[in-house]
Amino acid sequence: MNDTADSHPWTLRRTLAAALCMLAAPLAAQADCQDRPAARVDWSGCTKERLILEGADLTAGIFENAFLSGTSFNRTQMAGANLQRSELVRSAFVGADLSQANLEKSLASRTDFGQANLRDARLVKAEFLRVSFAGADLTGADLSSGDFYRNDFTAAGMSGANLHDAIMPRTVFTGARMDRANLAGTFLLRARFEGTDLSGVTGLVQDQLNQACGDATTILPAGLTIPAHWPCAKD
Numbered sequence: 001m002n003d004t005a006d007s008h009p010w011t012l013r014r015t016l017a018a019a020l021c022m023l024a025a026p027l028a029a030q031a032d033c034q035d036r037p038a039a040r041v042d043w044s045g046c047t048k049e050r051l052i053l054e055g056a057d058l059t060a061g062i063f064e065n066a067f068l069s070g071t072s073f074n075r076t077q078m079a080g081a082n083l084q085r086s087e088l089v090r091s092a093f094v095g096a097d098l099s100q101a102n103l104e105k106s107l108a109s110r111t112d113f114g115q116a117n118l119r120d121a122r123l124v125k126a127e128f129l130r131v132s133f134a135g136a137d138l139t140g141a142d143l144s145s146g147d148f149y150r151n152d153f154t155a156a157g158m159s160g161a162n163l164h165d166a167i168m169p170r171t172v173f174t175g176a177r178m179d180r181a182n183l184a185g186t187f188l189l190r191a192r193f194e195g196t197d198l199s200g201v202t203g204l205v206q207d208q209l210n211q212a213c214g215d216a217t218t219i220l221p222a223g224l225t226i227p228a229h230w231p232c233a234k235d
Contacts, residue, residue, distance in 0.1 A: 079100060149170065
């Protein structure tokens, strides 16, 4: 009896303490698809297709699982934004700041990231078809295990980028800056490296080069040789 009676005050105190903690804890933020574009906006799961958001400040915004196809984000501020699993078909991010943005498992087709800042961005397992990164800055970006079929990285800054196990057939790297880029396991069937300096990349092996395309202006890492079929015919 005494043990049972003595336990009641402690049980009551624990229950009251737990209730007070729940009351004191801030409520989890909920996405509101009606919120106006602003820094840290939460549009996760929202449909924001075919909008004009050029020049908007969307820094650290949350767009996870959002439908953003056909929307113009040209020159927007989206540093640190979360675009995981978002749909970006025919969207435009020309000149946008997407530094340290997370685009993991995002889906894009014929999307334009020309001249965009994607320094240290995360594009792991992204599925991008015919997407342009021409002139973009992807320094330190992580594209590992992504699918980038017929993407265009012409004159892009890719120093220190991670392309490990990425699928990149018929992708164009002409004039890209690729020192310290990791190409280990990258699938490079008919990828174009004309005018590209590959001397500082890591992980590249002869079998990959034999599937790729280049010409006399392509600079290779030590120990690798120009394949006999170079230069390739245009697709």
